[in-house]
Amino acid sequence: MEMNEIARQVKEASIQLAATGTGLKNNALAQISKSLLDRQSEIIKANKVDLIRSEKENLSEPLLKRLKFDEAKIADVVDGINSLINLEDPVGKTLLATELDKGLELYKITSPIGAIGVIFESRPDALVQISTLCLKSGNGVLLKGGSEAKETNRILADIIVKATVESGISANWIKLLETRSEVDTMLKMDEYIDLIIPRGSNEFVKYIMDNSRIPVMGHADGICHCYVDKAADLKMAVRIVMDAKTQYVAVCNAAETLLVHETVAAEFLPQLKEVLEQKQVTITGCARTLEFIPVAPATEEDWKTEYLDYKLSVKVVSSLNEAINHINKYGSGHTDTIITTGSDRASRFMDLVDSGNVFWNCSTRFSDGFRYGFGAEVGISTSKIHARGPVGLDGLVIYKYKLIGNGHIVAEYANKDKTFKHNNIEKKFPL
Secondary structure (H helix, E strand, C coil), rough: CHHHHHHHHHHHHHHHHCCHHHHHHHHHHHHHHHHHHCCHHHHHHHHHHHHHHHHHHHCHHHHHHHHHHCHHHHHHHHHHHHHHCCCCCCCCCCEEEEEEECCCCEEEEEECCEEEEEEEEHHHHHHHHHHHHHHHHHCEEEECCHHHHHHHHHHHHHHHHHHHHHHCCCHEEEEEECCCHHHHHHHCCCCCCCEEEEEECCHHHHHHHHHHCCCCCCCCCCEEEEEEEECCCCCHHHHHHHHHCCCCCCCCEEEEEEEEHHHHHHHHHHHHHHHHHHHCCEEEEECHHHHCCEECCCCCCHCCCCCCCEEEEEEEEHHHHHHHHHHHHHHHCCCCEEECCCCHHHHHHHHCCCCCCCEEECCCCCCCCCCCCCCCCCEEEECCCCCCCCHHHHHHHHEEEEEEECCCEEEEEEEECCCCEHHHHHHCCCC
16 A cells, blocks of 8 residues: 555544543554454464574664563553553643633643554563553554564554454554564655654654654653762662662663762762672773773763763763753753752752753653653653653643534724623533
């Protein structure tokens, strides 16, 4: 089937899906959940084919970890779907209600975006999360996963399509793309596609933006920072930094750079180095870091690098402001955390660090749609548009204005026969 026809079908199906009731969408989600468990052995078999091929092609260890889709990961995505079912439908919410004049009422109502193109990395669980979020929020979706996961993605897409058809929803609301040429064609299809969500490097996101007139919700690198302040509880700091760096290294919310205030560096850095070495973490450091621990010297490039591996760059700073300035210069706007006992210092950090997620005394690994209670996420938006940070259901809806009158015409107001009242009213949209 030609790409133009695929996109047209998704667009048409998205219009129908936008008007689909909560009960039908939730029934379809439940069927997807059941089908994933029923066909678990098929999924794992397909995933092993991808893993074996990718190992032969020397795919990096972090990407192989992302690619693996075993019983535990299937259980995780099923839990995510069940959580999603229990969330409120984001479509049809009244955001604003205004009485323009007697009998003339304006409502601002949430509505689906439409047809969304999502290009994502090697994680098969991302396909399930993205598609189920789109279904719950009433959006059609065109999915392009990494070629290394092609067998896993095929069976997952097949399961999702069949489950939703069994529930009474058109099969055309979701389509799986498999080639780079299809992506390049999709970028030019602003007639049908309403939003592109790319998940990948800064260079990849920039390529998408430079080659499409379609709005792009960018999810760039996750260059995340932990800052250990002069007023930090150092025992707490060790726990948080360890979790942020090593709990799972191959993800965008893992810490890549550690900033340490100079007054605690002598005490903190040797403690941290000892526990990091137990996890085989390689450390690079600035010149001042080398005064406290023997590590490889960091380069300018280290501050700009998302390692996605057991590697951490360390910089000793002389002030809170220096830490903030470093993050705003080198960070990707993803997630940054401060460890401190000083609430005023935490407040300043959280106000001035220009990122979608700013934390106090907790791991960067918490920046996640499931952990935020969003059910799952289509990605982390590092753009400054209608959605920022983990993009869950609310990030996949826009709004429309609905006006209800009773024979009202503008001429009566232009002639001053009537005047606008503009009264806020506490009322849900009546239809």
